Amino acid sequence: MKNHHTMDKLTRQHHWQRARRLTALLLALWLTTGFCAAFFARELAGLSVFGWPLSFYLAAQGASLVYLAILAFYAWRMRKLDREFRA
């Protein structure tokens, strides 16, 4: 019984560690996207994608699409993680 309990605790801790790592990674991606798109907007304005100046595209669409991808990836990975530890 005692053994079972410590094992339970370990797996939980491991789960939390991996969840936290995933969260930190995605937060870093979130921060980089937003910060770079805004901070370097003047430098990026010269480049162009499909007619948009790159900085305008990033602020109007690109960054938001990256955010959506982050959410999709997070939901998918966390479900996998939850399943692994439930098994």
Place this chain on the structure above:
Amino acid sequence: MKPQRTYFQRLRYYYSLFTGGFACFLIALAALEQEGMPRVWIGYLFMFATIVLYALIGVISRTSNVLEYYVAGRRVPAMFNGMATAADWISAASFISLAGGLYLHGFDGLAYIMGWTGGYCLVALLIAPYLRKFAQYTIPDFLAERYGGAENAEHGGRAVRILAVIATITVSFTYVVAQIYAVGLIASRFTGVDFSVGIFLGLASILVCSFLGGMRAITWTQVAQYIIILVAFLIPAMWLSAKHSDNPIPQVAYGKLLPKLSAREHVLQEDPKEAEVRAIYRQRAADYEARLKTLPASWEAGRIDLQRKLDSVKARNASLLEIRSAERELVAYPKSADDAERAWTDAREQYLQRAEPITPHATPYPGDKATSDIKRNNFLALVFCLMLGTAALPHILMRSYTTPSVHDTRVSVFWTLFFILLIYLTIPALAVLVKYDIYSALVGTDYNHLPNWVSYWTNVDKLNPLFSINDVNHDGVVQLAEITIDADVLVLATPEIAGLPYVISGLVAAGGLAAALSTADGLLLAISNALSHDVYYKLVDRSASTQKRVTISKLLLLAVAFIAAYAASTKPGDILSLVGAAFSLAGSTLFPALVLGVFWKRANHQGAIAGMAAGFLVCIYYMLHTSPVLGGSAAGQWFHIAPISAGIFGVPAGVLTIAVVSLLTPAPGRQTAALVDYIRAPEQ
């Protein structure tokens, strides 16, 4: 698994039916318009039909069950929860003012798009799944339980709960007033009823819906409202897009239009006629400057001049019209030297602003190096505040309680952003499309051949013209500098600018109404739940029966709704600035406590109280200190950060205070640690 799927399928079936029915309604109205039905009737029909529809959904989903009333029974499928949250989220400001804001400010306005979408990453990664695992009813519930204090968990949470309730109410109330204000605005414009009648019409529909069925009713209403919002926003944008670029998908098409717009801006900037108009504005500003310098003598002289003019007009027996206009001028003249100073300073500022060269739409942070850097910093600060504010808005976070599981909550946030982006990716496109239309079609037209929509919108609100156009240099041709356009009018006028039938104008108005009503629904529920569940049930009467709790909640909802409607009928501030303040406040007060509550076990009772208070106070102080509307002055700004971004100081203040105070006081007890472990653990 099986019943869940059939439930989902049933919902999908109902809403497909609804969408089909709505399409038929539109087609029928379009046909009636062809047959010559008057415009005002179309406006009435739209208002009436949508309000009855929302009320009907409210009646069908009425409930007195606590679980259903507070969290819709926790069985809303992820996709529908996402749709409802998107409707909850898309406020009057997003629907009506945002495209206009982008039209006026170009690149710098995109901070709203980035901030209001990026916030959902924080919601999903840091807060929503943990709230769902916690599985209670409100945001103060979570904070009170987590920061309950070591000695007596039942009692220790009181102070935290009260602070959280105050924050919830302050934030939601400013926001809800802005929504109800917008309801009144739209209703009065499109049906011609009085502003306050419009407010109370909208209020009636909000009340029938949330009063009868709480969260359950507003969820199903919001899904319907989202569908209307989407249709109303996309149709005019797609039409304009097809007109200007042969591609009906505006999000893709406007890339081609942007270089054309920039070229047009360049041509207009160099145009000598434009320069002439701007020079006239500069001259007028200088006139006001001269009069301001010689106050109060100039005020006295001006008044005597007007009086003499009136006398001479009367003496030479001029027409009644002339006498009237001379009288009006005298009445409108400032009543005292102080009044004159205020009015003339405003006028001078306005003319100086209008004398500015054209802001290039696609250029980030235009201006010289120093101004440009300030603009960049403000952009970053605003994005930061909007993101953190989004992740701390009680009416959005409340939504994470309503899904069947933690996984569904994560998926639901994804759907929320997906449905929001369908609108938000169109907004910058719409701004560019309308701007191109005005720059290339309206500018350069003869004053005798102005399009119909121009005369319609210049006449809508005589006191505060939303759209005005004057032949300043008397050359008979429209110059860009002669047009002033208010941010709030753009979306509402788009169908007419695009040359669409009036039915589409009615549809857009119904969409704006849906956006304002859906957000108001969610906010009122957040406020009344905080009052009934957190204050009444948790703090006053722990033994109240479930029946009594729901009844109290409904009564409070009614009271709050009327107070909010009264506040809105006094017409405070403009919509966007009110909503902006709510974000900084929410971020500064609630965000640090919520996130540290999940991710830092050491955060304790004392830390949370001090941190929430510090964040709140710093934010409020900065706003009062720097916002001219609230009695401060721009001179007091720190690092030139605008008052709307007060959260940039409030959030770090909150986080630091929680950290320092927590470390100086004893660690939280075993119970708290167990709670944190529980919400972090995967679902069984």
